[in-house]
Amino acid sequence: xxxxxxxxxVCTKTEGWDHDDIGKRIEKRVTANGTxxxxxxxxxxxxxxxxxxxxxxxxAGGFLGGHECLHAWEFNQVLSRDDGLTE
Ligand SMILES: [Zn+2]
Numbered sequence: 001x002x003x004x005x006x007x008x009x010v011c012t013k014t015e016g017w018d019h020d021d022i023g024k025r026i027e028k029r030v031t032a033n034g035t036x037x038x039x040x041x042x043x044x045x046x047x048x049x050x051x052x053x054x055x056x057x058x059x060a061g062g063f064l065g066g067h068e069c070l071h072a073w074e075f076n077q078v079l080s081r082d083d084g085l086t087e
Contacts, residue, residue, distance in 0.1 A: 017041050017054050026056055046071075 011017070011024035021041045029036040039056040046052075046067040053063040 011041055017056075019043070019054065022054060029056060 009024040011021050011026050013021060014026070014029055022043045024041050026039045026041065027037065029039060036056065036058060039058060041055060042057050042060045043052070043054045044060045044064055046064070048067060048071040051063075051067060053060055055063075
């Protein structure tokens with residue numbers, strides 16, 4: 001498997017990404033949790049509710065995981081379970 005760079009374009013923004021930034025690379029992003037290097041800006045959406053996210057791949061993962069978690073909880077509520085998120 002050969003891995004070609006998606007883009008050589010570098011994004012200097014550290015927040016406020018939009019459609020024009022998709023596919024660019026953030027060379028360095030400092031957060032309270034740590035410093036991220038060479039992250040791609042990606043565009044993802046939730047298949048359950050249609051919410052959309054544009055931002056660093058790390059945050060996109062959190063977006064998708066967060067929605068998955070929420071919708072699983074909602075699904076359990078529909079099934080009349082009163083114990084919240086248990087799995
Ligand atoms: Zn969702």
